[in-house]
Amino acid sequence: MAVTDTALDNAHVPGAVTALLAEYAHCIDDDRIEEWPGLFTDPCLYRITTRDNHARGFPASIMMCDSRGMLMDRVVSVRTANVFEPHRYRHIVSCLQVVESGEASWRLRSNYLVTRTMRDGTMAVFSTGEYQDRIVLDEGEPRFNERIVICDHGMINNLIALPL
Amino acid sequence: MAVTDTALDNAHVPGAVTALLAEYAHCIDDDRIEEWPGLFTDPCLYRITTRDNHARGFPASIMMCDSRGMLMDRVVSVRTANVFEPHRYRHIVSCLQVVESGEASWRLRSNYLVTRTMRDGTMAVFSTGEYQDRIVLDEGEPRFNERIVICDHGMINNLIALPL
């Protein structure tokens, strides 16, 4: 029996959906964060939390935005506050899992690893964890209706400037 | 000439097969290791070895299981022995290569990187290496008939509690 049944073959999502995941990463890694809010619907939910908080159902977040305006506030604060040493991220994303797949909406999970490179060239693995996404078609384009970032560790609260 | 020939386009495998690779990673990273043996056929071959041992054809393994029962023993030992400090893994898997592709069986290779996060939040890259898989259709579902984990280094013998 060949695995061509629809039932078995449901791991596929449209290329435009996986392209959104890639553009999210490149948008931040390229330092084009002004374009980052446009990857979300309005309203939306963008939340950074820890595995422990998430597992216990705690609402506490390291970062939480529920509209494009709040996401843009975040961008402005990165661009103007400058209280942190300049740095850049590099995203690695894999193990994409399709939790629900509809005509115009998808629930996805993936693993991420983000490295951080400082101005002086020092580089380290900064954060690992999981993305839990709800992606919907919005004006014909896939956008994040929800992106929950679940960090494996909780020691980075004060260190997060750029979005993960 | 467009690359639509079957000959050139053989890198595709059914979505259910790549979904198995993702579920393997999430199953461990989610701490749902009781479900891990069910991803294998029975009998099966699960083996962790090092690049040096593998290259020289040495049969020595860091871990070896050839049935679901042995995989389940491993799970029980993780859950009850508790001689190690609690930790969690995060899998990153990429560079999937299709070595052989049949109607109901596939040989795949991929690269992995696993980070380990301790209870206190300390996180490090724990292991990198290669998966060499034989996946078959088993009761209509893709399962690992073989998963050989070839670690880039051999210094982790005593440290492996969770499966890689």
Add this chain to the structure above:
Amino acid sequence: MAVTDTALDNAHVPGAVTALLAEYAHCIDDDRIEEWPGLFTDPCLYRITTRDNHARGFPASIMMCDSRGMLMDRVVSVRTANVFEPHRYRHIVSCLQVVESGEASWRLRSNYLVTRTMRDGTMAVFSTGEYQDRIVLDEGEPRFNERIVICDHGMINNLIALPL
């Protein structure tokens, strides 16, 4: 509205093209670097540079080869010079983005992370950055016409022996 429009679904490239990206990584990680020049067209452009140099349009490169002969020189130097401590890489590649997609040519971007494992088992994240590729059909097979490796940091000039 389902995302099946060609316009939205343009993130797909032929499997043979993504297979080339995987083979590039495995070729180096397997220590089959003699096969590495054959993954490029002749002439070609293989260049390793830094994010800062690339952003400012500086032509300076950490490594630059514009023919298969030059790539092969590089291989010979790795095999014979032996002025460096033996080590192996492990490539992780993700966030593939299709910049341009034609019938026989594609511009792609992806993020990479390379770990390096020394003879004594010491392992570290060695380099992260971005690949910017132009891949073309060459004698019916996809090959790199250009691969620009843009490192996130510039401190590895003297340390690069194997290609990234």
